[in-house]
Amino acid sequence: MWGLLYGELDAGVSLMGLPAVFAASQLRRPLAIALTGLTCLSAVTVLALVAPWTAFRTVDAVMVCGSLTLLCGATLHYVEDTRRLLDRLERLAAVDGLTGLVTRRVLDDALATALTSAGAQTGTALVLVDVDSFKTVNDRYGHPVGDAALQHVGAVLTAAVRSTDAVVSRLGGDELAVLLPGCATDVARARAQDLVLAVRAAPLLLADGSPLPITVSVGVAHAPTHAPDVRALYAAADGALYAAKRGGRDRSEVAEVAVLN
Numbered sequence: 001m002w003g004l005l006y007g008e009l010d011a012g013v014s015l016m017g018l019p020a021v022f023a024a025s026q027l028r029r030p031l032a033i034a035l036t037g038l039t040c041l042s043a044v045t046v047l048a049l050v051a052p053w054t055a056f057r058t059v060d061a062v063m064v065c066g067s068l069t070l071l072c073g074a075t076l077h078y079v080e081d082t083r084r085l086l087d088r089l090e091r092l093a094a095v096d097g098l099t100g101l102v103t104r105r106v107l108d109d110a111l112a113t114a115l116t117s118a119g120a121q122t123g124t125a126l127v128l129v130d131v132d133s134f135k136t137v138n139d140r141y142g143h144p145v146g147d148a149a150l151q152h153v154g155a156v157l158t159a160a161v162r163s164t165d166a167v168v169s170r171l172g173g174d175e176l177a178v179l180l181p182g183c184a185t186d187v188a189r190a191r192a193q194d195l196v197l198a199v200r201a202a203p204l205l206l207a208d209g210s211p212l213p214i215t216v217s218v219g220v221a222h223a224p225t226h227a228p229d230v231r232a233l234y235a236a237a238d239g240a241l242y243a244a245k246r247g248g249r250d251r252s253e254v255a256e257v258a259v260l261n
Contacts, residue, residue: 096170098147099154107169107177111230114181115223125188125222127178128237129157129195132215132249134174145206149214150174152204160198161191177237185222185254192220192252200250215250217241226255 094106114124131137131153138146150170157178158168167179178195180188196218203211219241227233236255244253 099151099170099176101154101158101168101170101176104169104171104177107167107171107179108230110167110181111179111233114179115230115233117181122182122184123223123225124233125180125183125185125191125220126233126237127180127188127192127195127218127220128171128234128241129153129176129178130217130241130245131174131176132217132245137212137214141206141212145204145212149204149212150176152202153199153214153216156199156202157195160195183222185225188220188222189252189254192218192254196250196252217244217249218252219244219255220252221255 094103095101096103111124111126131149134146134149137149154168154170154176157176161168161178161180163180165181169177169179171177178191180191183191196216199214199216203213206212219237219239221227221233221236221240223229223233226236240253240255244251247253
């Protein structure tokens with residue numbers, strides 16, 4: 001053969017980088033066709049694709065067939081690397097790198113599903129959570145402590161939800177959210193206040209062991225009580241969240257008026 005081992009061929013190598021028989025102009029085109037979009041080819045398939053374009057010598061045919069494992073191995077190696085990259089990108093899109101909570105993309109998908117499947121008697125609640133005075137924490141203690149505060153709040157919310165079908169998400173910055181499928185309005189109101197109390201009762205311990213009190217403002221909206229769809233539900237919950245902030249923070253508010261647009 002050509003003295004090339006599998007490990008010596010990079011997954012992204014082009015036909016131009018292969019030995020002379022593959023660089024020959026009469027073989028380049030059919031081999032490119034044979035390898036495009038396929039992960040495994042038989043020797044017969046390669047020869048059948050090559051033959052119509054060129055009358056190559058027997059020794060060339062032997063060289064092509066003998067190198068089939070090398071080519072298929074490189075192709076499979078490329079496909080595996082691509083699949084691993086896509087899997088990693090999918091995880092990055094689904095999970096927040098700082099808190100380990102799911103991203104808004106996952107939350108929105110779950111919310112859309114909940115709105116179409118929830119019964120009229122129960123509905124779905126969206127809870128928006130904002131860390132109070134987060135900028136002050138960052139400015140006074142530094143961004144590492146701010147990051148730790150977000151991680152801490154995320155963990156507290158997850159532990160406090162007490163529901164297997166609930167979804168806790170980081171929307172971005174210091175804003176988090178909790179989706180409560182199959183949750184009635186009065187239950188959602190109580191759950192929202194439980195989240196406020198849980199965060200208040202669990203200060204963040206700093207490196208020197210001193211506690212850093214953290215509080216959150218919470219706004220909750222219920223579908224179909226306050227809003228009929230995803231966009232309106234976010235708007236209603238956001239309005240309730242700002243009402244909680246205006247009311248002094250460290251509290252929860254429930255949307256009272258349906259958002260129609």
